[in-house]
Amino acid sequence: GEDVEQSLFLSVREGDSSVINCTYTDSSSTYLYWYKQEPGAGLQLLTYIFSNMDMKQDQRLTVLLNKKDKHLSLRIADTQTGDSAIYFCAERNSGGYQKVTFGTGTKLQVIP
Amino acid sequence: EAQVTQNPRYLITVTGKKLTVTCSQNMNHEYMSWYRQDPGLGLRQIYYSMNVEVTDKGDVPEGYKVSRKEKRNFPLILESPSPNQTSLYFCASSRDRNSYEQYFGPGTRLTVT
Numbered sequence: 001g002e003d004v005e006q007s008l009f010l011s012v013r014e015g016d017s018s019v020i021n022c023t024y025t026d027s028s029s030t031y032l033y034w035y036k037q038e039p040g041a042g043l044q045l046l047t048y049i050f051s052n053m054d055m056k057q058d059q060r061l062t063v064l065l066n067k068k069d070k071h072l073s074l075r076i077a078d079t080q081t082g083d084s085a086i087y088f089c090a091e092r093n094s095g096g097y098q099k100v101t102f103g104t105g106t107k108l109q110v111i112p
Numbered sequence: 113e114a115q116v117t118q119n120p121r122y123l124i125t126v127t128g129k130k131l132t133v134t135c136s137q138n139m140n141h142e143y144m145s146w147y148r149q150d151p152g153l154g155l156r157q158i159y160y161s162m163n164v165e166v167t168d169k170g171d172v173p174e175g176y177k178v179s180r181k182e183k184r185n186f187p188l189i190l191e192s193p194s195p196n197q198t199s200l201y202f203c204a205s206s207r208d209r210n211s212y213e214q215y216f217g218p219g220t221r222l223t224v225t
Contacts, residue, residue: 008152031212042116042202042216043155088154092212100214102147102155 002026004103006089011109018076020106022089025070029091032065034074037086037105046087047074076108084110114139116217118203124223125193133188133220135203141215142208144186145170146178148199149219155202161186162209193224 003025012018024032029051035043049056049063049072056063062075072091076083089103116137125131137144145160147170157170161180175197177189186205190197203217 004154033212040219042218043204043214044216045213048212099157104152104154 002091002093002099002101004089004091004101006087006103006106008104009107009109011111012079013111014079014081016079018074018079018083018108018110020074020076020087020089020108022072022074022103023070024072024089024091024101024103026091026093026101027070028094030094031092032063032072033088033090033092033100034061034063034072035088035090035102037088039085043088079108079110081110081112084108114215116203116205116215118201118217118220120220121218122221124225126225127194128192131190131193131222133190133201133203133222135186135188135217136184137186137203137205137215138184139205139207139215140183141205142183143211144180144203144205145214146176146186146188147202147204148172149202150199158188158201193222195224198222198224 006022033048034046036046037043060077064073086105086107088105092100119134142163146158147155156172159178161167201220204214206214
């Protein structure tokens with residue numbers, strides 16, 4: 001079945017760039033997502049990329065997709081303390097049901 | 113305000129005592145889903161619903177039931193809760209199954225002793 005993997009923890013200093021990585025196994029993915037979960041809150045869609053794209057940039061966020069290696073990354077430029085959260089990678093397959101599979105989540109700690 | 117609401121937000125209960133967690137969305141979404149979040153396991157789907165009266169099992173349906181009698185509501189029922197169902201539960205909805213974005217509720221933290 002589908003599998004999405006992430007490292008569990010990342011710590012960066014305020015002002016540095018953060019790079020959160022994700023690998024997935026489903027070669028039929030149509031969309032790949034990054035969700036952000038702040039403490040005590042639900043998940044919020046941060047950004048997404050179509051599987052036929054290599055890169056997407058949105059202000060401080062850059063998403064890179066290497067479809068050959070099934071590797072997705074999220075780069076946050078000029079990381080701020082407000083970026084501290086858990087970040088979930090997710091992929092959606094192209095089957096009739098179009099199931100979304102989430103990764104384990106990466107907890108980003110920003111040190112002032 | 114467009115939103116997904118869940119109640120209760122926190123619940124402590126005992127093994128075997130039936131409970132229901134409610135989920136409601138005000139966006140006229142067709143697709144709704146329940147997930148549980150556990151440390152190191154991410155989010156796993158319990159049940160989903162494509163529309164009224166159409167529900168199906170996700171990855172971890174054992175011990176749970178759902179119903180979809182109205183478009184806006186999708187309650188999660190635990191007939192006989194057990195300690196391994198202690199978790200953080202999220203309801204989500206999207207316009208339809210083809211929509212790229214899911215909207216998540218704030219979560220319900222359930223503890224079963």
